[in-house]
Amino acid sequence: RFDAARETEPGDAAQNARLPLDAGLNVRDVSFAYGDGTPVVSGITFGLPAGKVTALIGPSGSGKSTIADMLLGLLEPTDGSILVDGLEITAKNRRAWRDQVAYVPQDVFLLHNTIAANLRLAAPQAGDEELWAALRKAQAADFVERLDGRLETVVGDRGVRLSGGERQRIALARALLRKPSLLILDEATSALDWQNQSLIAQSIEELRGQMTILTIAHRPSMIAFADWVVAIEGGRMVEVGQYRRLKAKSGSRLARMLSGERA
């Protein structure tokens, strides 16, 4: 569904118009080259169906984070376009789009401050109840409750040292407080043990249908909850399809990756 009226709204309204992501996001024939002009992403085309979980997989250096940065509106494709419900992300609406995307990286940045202050970076006006709701969705409420002072616990260097999994779950809660249309997790669980991985996976399961999710991984074992899979190698797309179908299809890239074979 694409509301053409949005496109024709004049002035500031058009610049601030939300790109609703009701139908889906389309990456259309996108290429990208950094400064030296060598393409690191070439002619990539795939969709992110609204409300579904799509996994982007590929070896280290294959261009996954570059694609994430383009979806985040931080990098502009050198060629091709990215469309949200059919409306291209352009210089005009890029800022509004950025507000609708939330990102959880592999290396989470937390301020040396309270958990509440860290969460309110994403939602300065949020009340404690809203913070707790986000923590619950991110499977983080339990360990925060166990900490002295709860939301007022200071984390970081001279405060409580959080484990990698705890940091990821705080970061996920913070991402959710932005009420994103699109949530991108870039290797967010790659450094975690299976228990923390499965806590994050559980959160993603529960978020399915509420927002569009892209999860990025270099290991296919971490994407068992995905609806769709996009596999890239050397900046080129090598496979796209439904997770279940590709997993069951002998000889598929995903099936080979899952069985540990080399492509």
Ligand code: ADP
């Ligand atoms: P992945 O996330 O799959 O590991 P990246 O998108 O980070 O891959 O990187 C893809 C390629 O682009 C790599 O060869 C990497 O060295 C290169 N690259 C990434 N960022 C930059 C940059 N800022 N300037 C130049 N080259 C970069």
Ligand code: MG
């Ligand atoms: Mg990366």
